[in-house]
Amino acid sequence: MPTHPEVVVHPDAPVLAAAAAARLLTRLVDLQSHRSPLHVVLTGGTVGIATLREIAASPARDAVDWSGVHLWWGDERFLPDGDPDRNETQAREALLDALGDALPAANVHPFPALDAAVPDGETSAAAYAADLAAHAPEGATTPAFDVLLLGMGPDGHVASLFPGKATLDVHDVPVVAEHDSPKPPPERVSLTYPAIGAAREVWVVAAGAEKAPAVARALAGDAVATTPAAGARGTERTLWLVDVAAVQEVTPGD
């Protein structure tokens, strides 16, 4: 059952990133007292990567048993391995490299990058779907992600689900390729709504006045065709972690 969004407002983007990091670390420690392994979905984007940097800088990161955490991505820019624009590359620089041996390599699940064996987004998407299925409970196509982080673009996109695109209507597979992203690079791979909706907790992180119209539309329940973020809901919790600038157009009560 999709949950109604709860909104937590922070003074600015740096405080938001620090608070989201603290919140995620606390959530993981709490969950590890009664469940393992945990499955966490990372996001790219400004606040998403800043949040990972804050986790790396926090002494509390050592309270998490990273050997019991699997890391996935909500979307990826379909580029060669190591490309600085890949969400994976940015996440490794921001956090994963700092965790070192505490995080087993087998727990890290990047989307397959562009190379001779993975020539297109469809191949990457199919391989990612197979990896998700291998970690899913019986009868499911994805793990029930414990926390799924999403950034949101000024156009309201989440992961690589963009307004007006056919990918918004894909409900039969957990992963899809996008060949015409309006935000560079055009070639991307993304979780679909059913995969996002399988998450126990969806946390949308968004900061800045340029996001304000999309935040207002999403929280007012706009159609996903125009504001994809409106359709991102967790089964147990949907949390919008935002800053003051990003909620300036929200109507009280939404």
Ligand SMILES: O=C1O[C@H](COP(=O)(O)O)[C@@H](O)[C@H](O)[C@H]1O
């Ligand atoms: O391209 C992407 O953009 C969004 C949002 O990025 P932001 O810089 O506006 O915060 C991000 O969530 C997504 O993962 C990424 O691929």
